[in-house]
């Protein structure tokens with residue numbers, strides 16, 4: 001049970017603020033403190049961090065943002081370009097390699113090899129086989145992938161041929177993540193997705209034949225015009241394909257999406273997608289069906305077929321404070337305790353690199369307490385957190401440090417402390433991102449993630 005003093009045990013907590021409708025703004029908490037607190041004037045802190053050798057046993061990850069897509073999805077809030085030709089793409093790859101070279105010789109690397117690599121986007125699979133080979137050969141020369149635990153590669157099904165998938169497997173990808181999102185062609189089309197349903201089956205079949213160790217399917221609960229019946233069919237088809245893991249996000253509508261622009265033009269405050277209760281019910285249904293099929297729910301967004309075999313190294317290392325070299329336009333990184341984000345404009349990013357400068361746009365070095373909050377809230381997305389881990393790492397009993405928000409969660413009926421573990425129930429897990437703000441410092445509560 002939660003720590004509670006005599007007085008507070010008698011206080012009845014008000015019900016949690018329930019935002020029912022989907023309005024504009026971010027739901028997903030991807031880091032802490034919120035990005036709006038990262039500042040350009042703190043960018044030099046990254047330069048200082050590069051000069052310090054790593055703390056012993058800190059794993060090193062590499063994230064590369066590939067900002068190219070065939071079309072811009074109407075719900076997309078990432079930095080992506082749909083108009084770059086092969087010369088611009090080659091220029092971008094060269095810039096990313098140069099950026100990596102700026103880090104490679106610095107004390108921060110300290111002779112470490114990459115323990116995980118992540119190609120995110122945008123659409124990494126938009127690159128041609130030659131571009132991919134050139135890029136990954138170059139990366140491996142700068143920071144070795146030897147002994148790497150996981151290499152993740154995000155794909156848009158319509159960009160995959162058997163030849164390209166073979167090349168992706170050949171370059172050492174262990175985890176292929178297919179951005180399926182939905183199986184209905186009409187829903188894919190009206191949400192601006194570039195792929196069609198038949199391309200999903202084809203790409204998945206090729207990928208299975210090539211023996212990727214882990215194939216993940218991404219779904220979105222609550223795309224425009226989603227219905228109960230169609231969602232059930234999406235879940236059925238996913239289970240029939242039998243991927244190693246399934247990731248499900250609840251549709252959010254941040255400010256820089258096409259959907260928000262249309263809402264604004266029409267003077268609408270509510271997005272034309274299902275409300276939060278319905279989206280949560282859809283994820284609950286999917287998790288329930290996946291569990292019946294033998295999957296285990298491992299976080300607020302993921303279910304895995306085999307708990308023993310299927311790991312999420314990138315997620316788990318990052319949420320436990322690993323170093324991450326974030327390369328490419330608008331990428332997020334974290335080295336030696338300093339968060340940073342790169343320039344988010346293509347030309348500005350490439351220009352900085354050509355001038356031999358780190359393309360860092362903004363940064364923040366969190367305090368020890370903020371680092372503790374960061375790891376706690378991110379790990380809470382797994383559904384349970386070990387108090388012992390925080391005691392050993394930060395010398396803090398999180399049951400005491402977070403006594404008040406833990407009591408609130410308990411009173412709202414979303415979780416409990418059981419011995420060494422802080423645990424969320426399924427209801428709490430399905431809305432974890434909004435609950436995490438309870439653990440934030442007052443000045444960060446409900447701040448914008450932009």
Ligand code: SF4
Pocket residue numbers: 068069071072073075076077078080121122123156179
């Ligand atoms: S494929 Fe992904 S990154 Fe590209 S536009 Fe769609 S949502 Fe954005």
